[in-house]
Structures are given as C-alpha cells and as structure tokens.
Amino acid sequence: MHEFSFAYNIFKIAEATALKYNANKISQVYLEIGELTLIVPELLKRSFEMATKGSIAEGAELKIEILPGKIKCRDCSKVSTVTLSEESYLTGLQLFQCRHCQSKNTEIIEGKKANVKNIKIQE
C-alpha cells in the first residue's frame, strides 16, 4: 500500500509550505495525480487523515485531480492517451498499445507523477 507513504509526503510538503507562510492551519490541499501511479483516491484520503492527525493539517480537505496517462510510440513517434484497465490494477502490469499503429513498443511520458498543486492555509 503505497498510499500511506505518498500521503505522508504530501503532508510534509504542505506543512513546509504552511510554515514558510507562518500559517496555523492547513484547510485544503490540491493534488494532481497521474492515473498511472495506481494510487487509489479513497485510500489516499484515508491515509492522509491518518498522516495528519494532531498536526496543523488535521481535518484538511484533500482535493484530487486525476490526470490521464500518455504514452509515446517508439515506432511511429505519436502520442496516445491511455487509461488503466482493471487488469493492470490487479497485476500491476502496464503495457500500452499505440492507438495509431497498434505497436506495443511504447514508453510512458505522462501520468506516473503526482504533485501538490496548491494548498489553502489560515493564518
């Protein structure tokens, strides 16, 4: 379950930002998560609650925006948008096919990252 360590990292980033602005409370955290990270938003929200207990981010609302994954074909150089099948959730396998030439010789160029986009603080 990598949601917990991920939630903890988000908390650390939000906390550092809040401290920089002398905030006493974090009320909202906006996140962008690539679909191919396999992060489950519901689990992440629960992990975030646990990770922030007793901190200045306790009770902060976690807003999550899922960004679609993108692959680039090594054969035809075109970019395709991909979504994860239920199967890849189960197996962890991520093999994507080019939408243009059906090649499986592709690389992931977007969707594997997650970042804190914004936080809302109270002074």
Ligand SMILES: [Zn+2]
């Ligand atoms: Zn292709």
